[in-house]
Amino acid sequence: MSLLIGSFTIGLILALLALGLFISFRIFNFPDITAEGSFTFGAATGASLIVAGMNPLLASAAAFFAGLTAGSVTGIIHTRFNINPLLAGILVMTALYSINLHVMGKSNIPLLNVTTIFTWVDNFSVWISGAGSRTNVLGWDVAMKDIWLLLFCLMGILIFCILLWWFFKTNLGTAMRATGDNDQMIRALGVNTKAMIITGVALSNGFVALAGAMLAQFQGFADVQMGIGMMVWGLASVIIGEAIINDHSLGFVIAGAVFGSVLFRLLVAIVLRWGLNPNDLKIITAMFVFIALILPGLMQNRKKYTFKKKIHA
Amino acid sequence: MLKIIDISKTFNPGTANEVKALQGVTIEIEKGSFVCVLGTNGSGKSTALNAVAGSFMVDEGRIILDGMDITRWSEHKRAGYIGRVFQNPFSGTAPGMSIQENLALALKRGKKRGLGWGLPKHVVENFKKLVAPLNMGLENRLENPIGKLSGGQRQAITLLMATAIRPKLLLLDEHTAALDPKTASKVIDLTQQVILKDNLTTLMVTHSMQHAVNLGDRIIMMHHGKVAYDFKDEDKKRLKVNDLLNLFDELRRKDNIDPAVAELLKEQYV
Ligand SMILES: Nc1ncnc2c1ncn2[C@@H]1O[C@H](COP(=O)(O)OP(=O)(O)OP(=O)(O)O)[C@@H](O)[C@H]1O
Ligand SMILES: [Mg+2]
Numbered sequence: 001m002s003l004l005i006g007s008f009t010i011g012l013i014l015a016l017l018a019l020g021l022f023i024s025f026r027i028f029n030f031p032d033i034t035a036e037g038s039f040t041f042g043a044a045t046g047a048s049l050i051v052a053g054m055n056p057l058l059a060s061a062a063a064f065f066a067g068l069t070a071g072s073v074t075g076i077i078h079t080r081f082n083i084n085p086l087l088a089g090i091l092v093m094t095a096l097y098s099i100n101l102h103v104m105g106k107s108n109i110p111l112l113n114v115t116t117i118f119t120w121v122d123n124f125s126v127w128i129s130g131a132g133s134r135t136n137v138l139g140w141d142v143a144m145k146d147i148w149l150l151l152f153c154l155m156g157i158l159i160f161c162i163l164l165w166w167f168f169k170t171n172l173g174t175a176m177r178a179t180g181d182n183d184q185m186i187r188a189l190g191v192n193t194k195a196m197i198i199t200g201v202a203l204s205n206g207f208v209a210l211a212g213a214m215l216a217q218f219q220g221f222a223d224v225q226m227g228i229g230m231m232v233w234g235l236a237s238v239i240i241g242e243a244i245i246n247d248h249s250l251g252f253v254i255a256g257a258v259f260g261s262v263l264f265r266l267l268v269a270i271v272l273r274w275g276l277n278p279n280d281l282k283i284i285t286a287m288f289v290f291i292a293l294i295l296p297g298l299m300q301n302r303k304k305y306t307f308k309k310k311i312h313a
Numbered sequence: 314m315l316k317i318i319d320i321s322k323t324f325n326p327g328t329a330n331e332v333k334a335l336q337g338v339t340i341e342i343e344k345g346s347f348v349c350v351l352g353t354n355g356s357g358k359s360t361a362l363n364a365v366a367g368s369f370m371v372d373e374g375r376i377i378l379d380g381m382d383i384t385r386w387s388e389h390k391r392a393g394y395i396g397r398v399f400q401n402p403f404s405g406t407a408p409g410m411s412i413q414e415n416l417a418l419a420l421k422r423g424k425k426r427g428l429g430w431g432l433p434k435h436v437v438e439n440f441k442k443l444v445a446p447l448n449m450g451l452e453n454r455l456e457n458p459i460g461k462l463s464g465g466q467r468q469a470i471t472l473l474m475a476t477a478i479r480p481k482l483l484l485l486d487e488h489t490a491a492l493d494p495k496t497a498s499k500v501i502d503l504t505q506q507v508i509l510k511d512n513l514t515t516l517m518v519t520h521s522m523q524h525a526v527n528l529g530d531r532i533i534m535m536h537h538g539k540v541a542y543d544f545k546d547e548d549k550k551r552l553k554v555n556d557l558l559n560l561f562d563e564l565r566r567k568d569n570i571d572p573a574v575a576e577l578l579k580e581q582y583v
């Protein structure tokens with residue numbers, strides 16, 4: 001049970017990553033691989049600042065801004081110099097690897113005896129329910145501490161979802177969505193689409209970097225490798241979410257990304273529990289995303305095929 | 314209102330695909346004038362409109378809109394003053410967004426887009442009144458994605474969007490070409506209403522000589538990236554479809570002679 005709750009919590013933390021990829025991949029149609037670098041960038045920035053004694057909330061905010069910066073560099077490379085989105089992302093991701101090493105000073109920063117956001121949550125749970133208290137959830141014995149962590153993450157992600165939903169419903173956010181939907185149209189309505197793309201990719205990477213900073217604080221360390229495979233991970237969440245929630249309105253798609261992230265994390269926990277070699281996790285994830293990407297097309301082809309058969313019959 | 318002064322545009326210069334799409338086009342349009350642009354395929358009509366809209370920068374010449382030299386302005390900056398409807402019904406609207414969101418986007422054309430709510434209630438109420446006269450039943454479907462509408466419905470909405478905020482200049486590039494004849498004439502009627510109502514300065518590209526004869530107060534015929542004919546006022550009123558057909562034939566004859574003459578001259582001089 002505590003494994004389940006742990007997966008839920010990590011799933012909610014990584015939902016920030018899914019939201020980030022939802023912005024770049026779904027709103028802007030921008031396959032942004034910068035995420036791999038900015039995830040670590042966020043973790044590195046957050047962890048180093050916390051170790052240096054900064055308030056963890058401020059350090060996390062700084063991580064968000066670090067992501068914003070990384071994303072705007074990708075956006076600028078793409079729009080101002082006409083470089084293809086993937087290539088722009090690869091350039092920044094590669095550069096970030098060195099930057100991350102510089103930020104961290106070494107390849108791993110432990111966060112054991114420092115105050116993180118989750119230390120606060122722990123303290124809060126001790127204050128409310130007492131130290132080491134446990135409770136019964138549907139017949140399982142779980143630590144109150146884990147429940148408070150879960151609730152905290154749930155609240156946090158809810159707030160971010162609402163903020164994001166609100167933002168994409170404002171005049172500016174609507175123009176951004178239109179940029180991804182039909183850039184020619186929105187340019188003819190006076191919108192600087194380049195600025196929209198730069199802002200959007202920046203925002204996306206802000207979320208991704210925040211996810212990195214939160215995960216580092218949750219697991220108690222930042223590692224220079226921790227961003228590897230994160231783009232596909234986030235995509236998997238977004239795609240699963242879309243598959244479960246078959247509704248394309250903004251609110252549902254955002255909620256779907258969160259559900260997808262949690263579900264995907266649970267799925268991973270289950271297959272690992274079954275004895276899957278952790279080294280094989282990435283190949284399974286990649287295959288999974290591949291199938292999820294081609295499945296809708298395949299189903300459509302099948303429909304067309306049976307339709308044709310009917311006509312010829 | 315609009316002065317196009319001797320503009321030229323060559324696509325892919327210096328390559329095998331070089332196209333001299335505009336070769337010194339000069340057009341001056343008075344305020345409130347409704348100009349129909351005719352011409353064979355590839356004569357540069359769309360290129361001329363796109364040059365004015367700023368889809369690309371012209372190689373030479375200047376473009377003055379209402380006293381402002383917009384020659385070097387970006388496309389989105391010009392869009393603050395110019396409304397556009399494209400030939401392709403898919404081009405003018407955001408398919409994944411609802412009708413009301415598309416209309417709301419149009420109401421902010423050329424204005425600052427901040428963090429205000431994108432779809433305020435009072436604005437949405439107005440949309441019903443805006444689309445009801447189209448008689449397409451759209452007033453009850455404002456929340457549907459525009460991608461679900463037919464081409465004609467989309468063009469009608471795009472036209473409303475282009476003129477929702479009165480533009481200094483309206484550019485229509487064969488905006489009825491992709492529609493069936495009945496829908497096309499409906500959209501043309503709507504076009505005429507909208508233009509008359511606000512007395513809009515308009516450049517409309519069309520292949521329908523009937524439309525060109527019936528609508529507007531001026532006809533410009535383009536050929537090989539240049540203005541071949543320009544009829545105003547009384548001349549334009551006298552013009553019939555047959556006259557236009559004859560002009561087209563004349564241009565075609567000249568085309569056929571030109572290469573032969575060139576060949577002859579070559580033989581004589583080389
Ligand atoms: N972006 C571009 N790149 C290269 N060539 C172009 C481009 N746009 C237009 N052209 C070329 O410029 C010439 C003029 O094209 P344009 O689209 O202006 O013609 P048109 O008069 O609008 O024709 P139609 O009636 O078929 O729409 C054509 O030869 C076309 O191939
Ligand atoms: Mg054209």
